[in-house]
Amino acid sequence: MSDHDFILVDEEDRENTREEGEKASDRGDKKNVVPADGKKEKDREDDGYEKICFICHRPESVTGKMIDLPNNITVCPDCMQRSFDAMTNGSVDLNRLMNMPGVQFFNMSDLENMQPRQQKIKKKKEKPKEFHQLDIKEIPAPHKIKARLDEYVVGQEYAKKAMSVAVYNHYKRVATGTMDDIEIEKSNMLMIGPTGSGKTYLVKTLAKLLDVPLAITDATSLTEAGYIGDDIESVVSKLLAAADNDVERAEQGIIFIDEIDKIAKKHNSNQRDVSGESVQQGMLKLLEGSEVEVPVGANSKNAMVPLTTVNTKNILFICGGAFPDLENIIRERLQKKTSMGFNAELKDKYRDDKDLLSKVTVEDLRKFGMIPEFLGRLPIIFTLKGLDKDMLVKILKEPKNAILKQYQKLLALDEVKLDFDDGALEAIAEKAMEKDTGARALRAIIEEFMLDIMYEIPKDDSIGEVTITRAYIEGTGGPVIRLRGQEMPLLG
Incomplete structure (x- = not known):
């Protein structure tokens, strides 16, 4: 196609395009307009801005390599292919089009003056990826991990100790793989503690200490596949984004799922439980370790989003939640031990017990609404104390x-x-x-x-x-x- 090729356009569309071009040129915002230096795009070196498709207005980072046309016009491969398909399939009859009233020829060089000034998108600077290879000798010992946590987190001695040992064992497992065909299971954790007790802060400090990618997500937005909300795989997608889309590095990261108590099984509900038990069941394969297809840069799968495969075998999952009313379930269980006789316990014995949450069992959590299969994949359960x-x-x-x-x-x-x-x-x-x-x-x-x-x-x-x-x-x-x-x- 040369500078003197002709295309057909409706007279009304031509007038609208000209008006848009005049409005755009009259705007006062000069910061993002195309520089008018008189050079053609092919003669100008890369100025750090992305090319935009003239038809669909998507940037080159989304569409792929642009096709350069005369007069600084760029078209993405998708739009160009659709144009060719329309011509070859007979969707556009040029013989009929030439005889239609209101249609005229014009030179492509006129198009540059009529198109609106396009906004430009700054290219992302490519940063060199630094992949931190785990070495078993470089993994901090549990007492060193706890010492670093002590610098930032006050109190919660048992929680810091349990977390330090679990993380140390997990990354030893990652660094060594299998030892004599003995498969070491994952050390996924469940943190239970009142609001403001430091659950999220502990995880952030831990990820900074270990220099591994961290994704913090909220369980309240997760729903069963096919419903409005985030798909279950979106938690892995966020970790992939935190690792700069480096799959190998993401597979050694940490995922912290907060508000995990919000996906408890609903009791006495006639409605479909799309954000409760079904989400727990959908997360089983992630927690245990499997290869899952996750969308890159999105919360749900669709035709416009690329997918990649991530193995969650070596990803450490830490779940946290306040679990309101769990203390009532614990208190009820403890009071049922003995209610009569010399060994009977007073009803108000556990009413003001501040450490009641530390007496939690798996059975209490199951009664709260967490399914046994989910709890089985979180072998390390510990509690955080309320702050005095x-x-x-x-x-x-x-x-x-x-x-x-x-x-x-x-x-x-x-x-x-x-x-x-x-x-x-x-x-x-x-x-x-x-x-x-x-x-x-x-x-x-x-x-x-x-x-x-x-x-x-x-x-x-x-x-x-x-x-x-x-x-x-x-x-x-x-x-x-x-x-x-x-x-x-x-x-x-």
């Missing part, structure tokens, strides 16, 4: 990236020292206990009373130190402001 006042105070100041340390660093950039007295820390913890949302409440409380300080401090260069007091937290006083060389209390 002392633990909340430690969370405020002890971890490496504690909330108070973050604010101290922010004010240090303004050359201001920030301190919190013990009474202030206790007052913050008491307010967080009232909210009953665990460590999440701490951030919201601190954000509230630090707002005025972060706003006022940059105004005055003479301020050298700020001390947060209990009175300021409780609203009965203000922080202590120490100027450079003197001290002055600021009343609230």
Whole structure:
């Protein structure tokens, strides 16, 4: 096809195209328009932007190699093939078309002036993939894993110990394969703990320590195949995306499925349970280890999304959930042991037991709504304790990236020292206990009373130190402001 080839177009379509081109050229946004340097596309070197199909407007990264036509027009292979098919199948009769009223010839060179200015898509920079090959000698021992977790997570000693051993054994299994034909089973985990107790934070810290890809997903959006929602394979698809679509690296990653209690079997429901027991059954093959076809860059399979095969044999699955009302099931089981006689237990013995969740059994979880086959593929079950006042105070100041340390660093950039007295820390913890949302409440409380300080401090260069007091937290006083060389209390 040369610059002087002709194509047919309806007069009305031609007018619409011209109007669109004029509107696009009048736009004030010059940032993403095609550069008008007078050069043809073939003469211009790669400017870092993707080519766009003139017909379907999809970028080259989606369609594949574009076909270059004269006058800087690019068409994707799909649209070009459909055009050829329409011509060869007789769908378009050129003899009839030439005699139709309102149809005229025009030169393809006119098309460049009539087409709207296309928005450009910046190409993704190809980063060199760094695949971290697991070596059994480089896998941190359980006590080293726990020591690193201690730096970021306060308390939860049993949970950190159980997780360290399970992860160590799992990656030994991955690194060695089989030993004397003895197949080592996966160390999938189930974490049970109240909201804000650090379940997600533990997993994030663990993945950072091991330098493996991590995918965090939510079980609430998962549904049975064929229904609105995310397919079960989407959890593996997210891990593949976290590994930069490197299948080999993804097959050694960690998948954390939060809110796993939301897919419990529904009791006394007349409706079809598309997000409960059926999802548990669909996840069995993933947890145990099998080759599954997963969509690349999407949550569900469809004709427009490529598929790849991922083996989940060496993927570590960690499930977590708050399991509300599970304590009632545990309490009911414990109270049924003995109800009469000298060994009878008081009915209110377990009412205020804060460690009641640690007495959970597989039978309790089955009664909650988790099917036995699902629980059987999560052999390591451990619980996290609810946070008390002392633990909340430690969370405020002890971890490496504690909330108070973050604010101290922010004010240090303004050359201001920030301190919190013990009474202030206790007052913050008491307010967080009232909210009953665990460590999440701490951030919201601190954000509230630090707002005025972060706003006022940059105004005055003479301020050298700020001390947060209990009175300021409780609203009965203000922080202590120490100027450079003197001290002055600021009343609230």
